[in-house]
Amino acid sequence: xxxxxxxxxxxxxxxxxxxxxxxxxxxxxxxxxxxxxxxxxxxxxxxxxxxxxxxxxxxxxxxxxxxxxxxxxxxxxxxxxxxxxxxxxxxxxxxxxxxxxxxxxxxxxxxxxxxxxxxxxxxxxxxxxxxxxxxxxxxxxxxxxxxxxxxxxxxxxxxxxxxxxx
Numbered sequence: 001x002x003x004x005x006x007x008x009x010x011x012x013x014x015x016x017x018x019x020x021x022x023x024x025x026x027x028x029x030x031x032x033x034x035x036x037x038x039x040x041x042x043x044x045x046x047x048x049x050x051x052x053x054x055x056x057x058x059x060x061x062x063x064x065x066x067x068x069x070x071x072x073x074x075x076x077x078x079x080x081x082x083x084x085x086x087x088x089x090x091x092x093x094x095x096x097x098x099x100x101x102x103x104x105x106x107x108x109x110x111x112x113x114x115x116x117x118x119x120x121x122x123x124x125x126x127x128x129x130x131x132x133x134x135x136x137x138x139x140x141x142x143x144x145x146x147x148x149x150x151x152x153x154x155x156x157x158x159x160x161x162x163x164x165x166x
Contacts, residue, residue, distance in 0.1 A: 011036075014059070017030075026070040055098070061105070065084060078109060123157040
């Protein structure tokens with residue numbers, strides 16, 4: 001298959017994955033993200049010089065972390081979040097359009113850590129996500145629900161950790 005066709009199919013699978021996620025079809029979303037990743041890995045080496053494949057893979061992994069989280073698969077969510085964060089923590093500042101996916105990966109990492117009962121690390125992840133959100137000057141009113149969720153997780157973890165200290 002020609003490189004241009006593989007790139008088209010990758011983008012289509014990625015778009016389908018995002019749409020399925022928004023519709024609540026998390027298993028279908030996982031399948032499409034994995035299809036997009038598989039297609040990306042099938043690209044000829046020469047294509048990697050012209051296509052930002054690391055960014056594409058990080059975006060897929062961030063989406064996978066969210067879909068696996070909704071499917072109550074914390075190990076898979078954690079692994080995907082960490083793969084996304086390898087890229088975003090190193091290069092995220094260069095891609096302001098990807099800030100949402102960067103934050104998604106951090107929040108899903110925190111959620112998985114909480115499922116593993118690593119409450120201090122989970123709390124740190126949620127606080128880090130909120131700090132990045134605020135430092136980027138993102139629209140607080142538009143993202144009120146997201147911030148409330150993060151603040152709620154931080155408060156729950158604060159209370160849990162305070163009980164453990166007693």
